[in-house]
Amino acid sequence: MSNRETKRPCEDMPSTSHQTTKRHKQHCPSPKEMSDVTRNIRLAKEIITSVKHKLRNETKNSSTEKLTQASFSKLDEDIKKKTTVGLFGRTGTGKSSLINAVLGESNLLPSGSICACTSVIIQVEANVTNSNYIAEIEFISKQNWEDELETLLKVLSEDDDKDHDMFSAANDKITALYGEEGVFMVKEDLMKDERFSEIPEFLKSKRKTISCKNASELQDLMGCYIQHDDSSPGGCYWPVVKSVTIKIPNCKDFLEHVVLVDLPGTGDCNKSRDQMWRLKLRDCSTVWIVSEINRAGSDKEAWSLLSNSVRDMAEGGECSSISFICTKTDDINPQSYMRSAKLIDEDFQITSEDPQYASKRKAACIKHRNRTAKEKLRKIFNQQDTIKKHFNCGDNFFSVFTVSSEESSKENPLLKPEDTEIPMLKNLLRSYNNTHTTETANLYISGALGILSLIQGYKNTNADTRERFDLYLQLMKNLQNTSENMQEYFTNVLHSLKKHLSNGAAESERNCIENAKTVIEPKRKNGRGFHRTLAALCSNDGYYRSKTGVESDLNRCLVKHMYNHIDKEFSDFFSGLQGNETDVNADSLQTKIDSFTIIPEDLLHNYEDSPVLSHMLKFLKTEENNMKVMLKQQVLQQKKRIYASLAESIKTSMLPCYQRAAAVSGTGSMKKKQAILLDHIESSRSSMFQNAQEDLLKMFEDEMNEPLMEIINKRLREAMDNSLYSENTLPHIDVSDEIKELKKLITHVSD
Numbered sequence: 179m180s181n182r183e184t185k186r187p188c189e190d191m192p193s194t195s196h197q198t199t200k201r202h203k204q205h206c207p208s209p210k211e212m213s214d215v216t217r218n219i220r221l222a223k224e225i226i227t228s229v230k231h232k233l234r235n236e237t238k239n240s241s242t243e244k245l246t247q248a249s250f251s252k253l254d255e256d257i258k259k260k261t262t263v264g265l266f267g268r269t270g271t272g273k274s275s276l277i278n279a280v281l282g283e284s285n286l287l288p289s290g291s292i293c294a295c296t297s298v299i300i301q302v303e304a305n306v307t308n309s310n311y312i313a314e315i316e317f318i319s320k321q322n323w324e325d326e327l328e329t330l331l332k333v334l335s336e337d338d339d340k341d342h343d344m345f346s347a348a349n350d351k352i353t354a355l356y357g358e359e360g361v362f363m364v365k366e367d368l369m370k371d372e373r374f375s376e377i378p379e380f381l382k383s384k385r386k387t388i389s390c391k392n393a394s395e396l397q398d399l400m401g402c403y404i405q406h407d408d409s410s411p412g413g414c415y416w417p418v419v420k421s422v423t424i425k426i427p428n429c430k431d432f433l434e435h436v437v438l439v440d441l442p443g444t445g446d447c448n449k450s451r452d453q454m455w456r457l458k459l460r461d462c463s464t465v466w467i468v469s470e471i472n473r474a475g476s477d478k479e480a481w482s483l484l485s486n487s488v489r490d491m492a493e494g495g496e497c498s499s500i501s502f503i504c505t506k507t508d509d510i511n512p513q514s515y516m517r518s519a520k521l522i523d524e525d526f527q528i529t530s531e532d533p534q535y536a537s538k539r540k541a542a543c544i545k546h547r548n549r550t551a552k553e554k555l556r557k558i559f560n561q562q563d564t565i566k567k568h569f570n571c572g573d574n575f576f577s578v579f580t581v582s583s584e585e586s587s588k589e590n591p592l593l594k595p596e597d598t599e600i601p602m603l604k605n606l607l608r609s610y611n612n613t614h615t616t617e618t619a620n621l622y623i624s625g626a627l628g629i630l631s632l633i634q635g636y637k638n639t640n641a642d643t644r645e646r647f648d649l650y651l652q653l654m655k656n657l658q659n660t661s662e663n664m665q666e667y668f669t670n671v672l673h674s675l676k677k678h679l680s681n682g683a684a685e686s687e688r689n690c691i692e693n694a695k696t697v698i699e700p701k702r703k704n705g706r707g708f709h710r711t712l713a714a715l716c717s718n719d720g721y722y723r724s725k726t727g728v729e730s731d732l733n734r735c736l737v738k739h740m741y742n743h744i745d746k747e748f749s750d751f752f753s754g755l756q757g758n759e760t761d762v763n764a765d766s767l768q769t770k771i772d773s774f775t776i777i778p779e780d781l782l783h784n785y786e787d788s789p790v791l792s793h794m795l796k797f798l799k800t801e802e803n804n805m806k807v808m809l810k811q812q813v814l815q816q817k818k819r820i821y822a823s824l825a826e827s828i829k830t831s832m833l834p835c836y837q838r839a840a841a842v843s844g845t846g847s848m849k850k851k852q853a854i855l856l857d858h859i860e861s862s863r864s865s866m867f868q869n870a871q872e873d874l875l876k877m878f879e880d881e882m883n884e885p886l887m888e889i890i891n892k893r894l895r896e897a898m899d900n901s902l903y904s905e906n907t908l909p910h911i912d913v914s915d916e917i918k919e920l921k922k923l924i925t926h927v928s929d
Contacts, residue, residue, distance in 0.1 A: 215612075215619050218923040222623045225916050226250060229630065232911050249632070249900075252804075253625045259811065260303070261436045261610040262461045266483055267468030268443040268727065272505035272583060276468060277302060277438060279583035279600045280607065281429060285394040286311075287440075288405050297451055298404050298419050299458060300440040304433035305425035311396040312425040315386040315403050317379060318450050323418050324369050326448050327352075329717055332843070333710060334361055343725040344710045350406060357412030377415055393426070400424075420451055432607040435614035443483070443727045449718050459487055460495035460818050463610075463756075471504035471547065471580060475554045479727065485564045486729045489741065492568035493748050494821040496814055498756040501577050502555050503603070504548070508582040508592070512536075512543045519546065541592045548580035568745065570753065579603060621807055623924045628800025630913045630920065632901055635793030649791055650902040653798070656776035657894055661887060667770055668883040671751055676875055678747050682740030683867040690736055690863050691856060697732045698852050709848035716840040716851060719829050733825040733832065736859070737870055740824055748821060755814045767813060767882075771806050776894060794901045801897040809886060816881040823877045827870035831862055 230250060267273045274289035281302070305312055318326075330348040352360040356368060367373075371381055379386040386403075390396040401407070402414050404422050426433075439458050467484065469477040484491075484500070491497035516522070516539075523529060526542035555578045559565075569575060579599045585591045586600040595601055686693075698715070700708035711730065715722040720732040734741075754768030762769055777799050785791045835858035839851040859866070 215615055219615075219619045219622060222619075222626055222920060222923055225919055226253070226626050226629075229633070229913055229916055232913075233633075236911055249629045253622050253629075261463045261614060262439055262458070263436060263607070263610070264439045264441050264459060264462035264465045265468055266441055266443060266465065266480070268479055271443075271468045271470055273440055273468050275583040276503065276505055276581065276603075277440065279581070279586045279598075280603050281426060281433075283393045283426065284587055285392075285397050286424070286426065288397055288401055297442045297448070298416050299421040299442065299451070299454060300404060301421060301423040302433070302438040302440075303423065303425055303436070304429045305427045306430055306434055309427045310389045310391065311393050311427065312390075313388040313396055313400040313403070314423040314425070315379070315388070315400070316420045316422070317377070317383070317386075317418050318420045318448060319383060320369075320381060322448065322450050324365070325717075327365055327368060329714070331365060332713075336710075342707070344707070344714070347725055351417040353411045354406055354414035355412065355417045360412070374418075377418070380415075380418055396424075420454055432604060432611050434611055435618075436607050436610050438607075443479075452718060452721060452723060455723070456490060459490045460822075462491060462495060462497050464499045464501065465491060465497055466501045466503050468503045468505060470506045470509075471551055472506070472509065474502065474504045474551055475558065481558070481562065481565075483727060484562070488565050488568045489734075489745075489821075493741075493745055493752075494818055496756050496818070497569075499575050499577070501579060501606075502559070504551050504555075504578070504580045505583065507544050507548055507580050507598075508585045510540065510543055510547065512540045515543045515547060519550075521546065537592050541597075544582070544593065545597065551580055552578040568749070570749075617807075620924065621804060623920055624800055625804050627917065627920045627924065628797045628804075630917050631793040631800070632797035633911065633913050634917060635790045635797070635901070636910070645788075645791065646794075646902050649785070649794070650898055652781075653776050653898055653902070654895075656778075657891065657898075660774055660776055661891060664770065664774065664887060664890075665883070668887075671767075672875065672878060672883070674747060675744060675878065676871075678743040679740060679871040679874060682737075682743030683871045685739040685743070686737055686867045687863050689739065690859050690867075693735050693738065694732060694856060694859050697730050697735050698855055709851075712848055712851055713840065716836050716855075719836050720832055731825070732855075733828040736828050736832075737824045737867070740867065740870065752813070752817045755810060755817065768810065771809055771813075774806070774890070775802060777802060797901055798894070798897050802894060805890065805893050809889065812889075813882070813886070816885075820874060820877050820881060823874045824870050827873040828866060831866045831869060832858065834858070 265273050265277070272289070274287040278284055278286050278289070287300070287302075330351055333344050333348040334352070336345075349361060352368075356363070356373065360368060374380050377386065388396065388399050390399065400422065402410070403416055403419050405414070406416065407414055439462070441455060441458060465484075467480045469480050474480075480502075521543075523539070526539065526546075528535060528538045528542065532538060556576070559576050579602060581600055581603065582593060582598045583600065585593045586595065586598040591598070698712055700706075702708075711722060711724070715730055715732060721734075722730045724730075750763040750765065751767055753766040754762035754772075777795055782792075782795055782799070785795055832855075835854050839854040842850045842854070
């Protein structure tokens with residue numbers, strides 16, 4: 179029997195990767211379950227409103243009223259930020275069509291080959307206030323554009339040794355905004371206010387808002403702010419746009435707490451856009467890499483992007499998962515594919531006599547290629563050591579989707595909806611949204627229970643004041659002891675970081691000239707056009723991302739040895755924050771925060787028979803738990819700033835020479851720029867890396883140790899003072915029924 183005859187029929191083959199299958203076997207709340215959670219939040223808020231009304235009628239003491247109002251206001255303060263899904267992919271990969279398909283909006287984002295890729299960041303989120311389609315447009319500053327315009331005009335003025343990509347990009351920007359005559363004008367004329375009469379918001383540094391009744395109308399009106407149109411020179415404003423936030427209605431179930439961010443795959447010489455690109459990258463909770471299926475396995479740009487950006491996503495960010503999305507799966511020639519894959523009709527269990535032979539054969543080829551692509555991409559990912567060493571890659575970390583946006587929107591498609599995998603991506607977004615909703619509900623209802631426990635505790639005015647004070651003193655002692663333990667923990671971490679940083683600084687100092695040359699010297703022998711790349715890097719404070727998305731970062735390169743020395747220490751310390759770790763480091767900050775308590779279980783047990791103090795302790799326990807949730811969110815943001823501080827410190831040290839090098843022009847300017855940079859690095863090497871080390875350690879102290887302990891002590895002391903020490907008493911109202919109702923709601927949410 180031939181090998182062909184023994185092949186497994188494609189219809190029996192799994193259509194999803196192992197990781198994806200495993201993910202979707204986990205419990206994902208159904209629409210009914212999530213509607214119950216939403217209903218429970220609404221009911222909890224109604225209960226709190228009712229209690230507020232009772233208190234308002236009964237409260238006589240203004241300080242007591244202030245206490246209760248402050249406690250209630252905290253319920254809405256500790257809300258988790260939205261989940262950010264970042265989409266990467268070069269021009270033509272089908273990102274816009276993918277977003278449209280997932281949203282069920284065929285006419286929202288413009289797509290097609292006639293539109294050149296721009297560097298505008300596009301965010302898509304739900305409009306939960308009304309039924310309009312809204313675009314909020316943020317412009318770069320006028321000064322920022324003037325600085326960039328000067329660079330663009332220099333690029334266009336070069337007669338010899340032109341960098342084609344930069345020349346093309348400069349020409350596109352100026353003609354897009356000013357028309358074809360713009361390339362022949364001087365900066366002073368181009369910066370006149372009348373040139374921007376159609377976008378007065380740009381001159382006033384304000385956002386422009388467009389609101390429409392339907393997606394098609396919005397697409398027409400916002401097109402000039404996000405795409406390039408060669409047929410309309412002078413009518414495109416994207417060169418001065420930093421980002422566009424699109425809000426769409428009727429998607430609350432999967433986008434209320436989620437934001438999709440289309441991160442341009444092409445670089446830009448605009449400083450503010452590059453800075454925003456990196457900040458958005460660091461905010462991504464998950465990343466979707468988008469590539470056409472016919473080149474996904476060989477898409478070196480996609481893997482290069484991940485490798486170049488891995489530190490911004492991992493140690494310097496909050497990414498917890500990566501999905502590789504293969505698009506245009508319907509774009510296939512069945513005959514050609516079957517020949518290359520050595521397949522015959524029998525492998526698909528179809529015959530040419532079948533009246534639906536052509537459509538069945540194409541569908542079978544699509545499914546077969548999808549499965550093959552998934553297996554290949556999983557193997558490629560397993561070989562990405564540079565990426566994997568920065569992440570704790572559990573079973574659900576990497577997944578592959580094979581999608582057809584076109585098939586998902588056809589009236590008579592070849593594929594079933596589930597085979598397009600658009601519904602799977604939508605469900606993935608829904609799971610992010612549902613998780614956020616459930617966590618918010620738990621936080622709100624448990625917080626409400628704590629406040630009502632405090633009110634109920636004060637109902638008994640015959641409580642032993644001495645017993646309350648004794649408990650207060652005991653808790654203060656517990657707080658002091660736990661705070662001292664945390665302080666000792668931070669001191670040990672700081673000492674370890676200092677040791678690793680010191681070793682990295684010494685290595686960076688020894689290799690700084692060699693490292694710098696890998697960035698500021700051309701990689702090709704002739705070095706043709708590299709002088710313009712170097713000029714852009716100097717103008718952009720040491721960082722440049724090319725039109726093809728390739729990054730050059732002199733600041734990061736100079737401290738790469740310092741990063742290498744602290745990466746593991748940093749990852750271990752902050753493990754558990756990003757939500758994907760199954761094995762959280764036992765000495766991580768998150769572990770310490772989780773185990774931190776001034777109210778151990780035995781203390782709760784000792785006072786469970788006290789009608790007053792048991793309620794007080796429940797209130798304090800709730801305050802403590804909610805404080806931990808808030809701390810986790812704060813630490814995650816601080817982590818990103820601390821990690822970035824090394825490169826930021828180097829940038830500050832290098833800034834004077836960047837400015838001097840950027841001002842050099844004319845014959846031999848590249849060599850002169852290189853000399854300025856290398857001379858500065860050489861003369862500063864003894865102090866630059868030591869300063870970077872000290873800056874990170876100081877920021878660690880300023881943003882982690884002292885602030886966290888201050889938050890912990892202030893919030894718990896305030897809660898103890900209000901519940902146990904303060905002479906002010908709440909009115910004697912009974913909220914036992916409300917407590918019972920909230921307990922039922924929290925049980926339903928937790929289940």
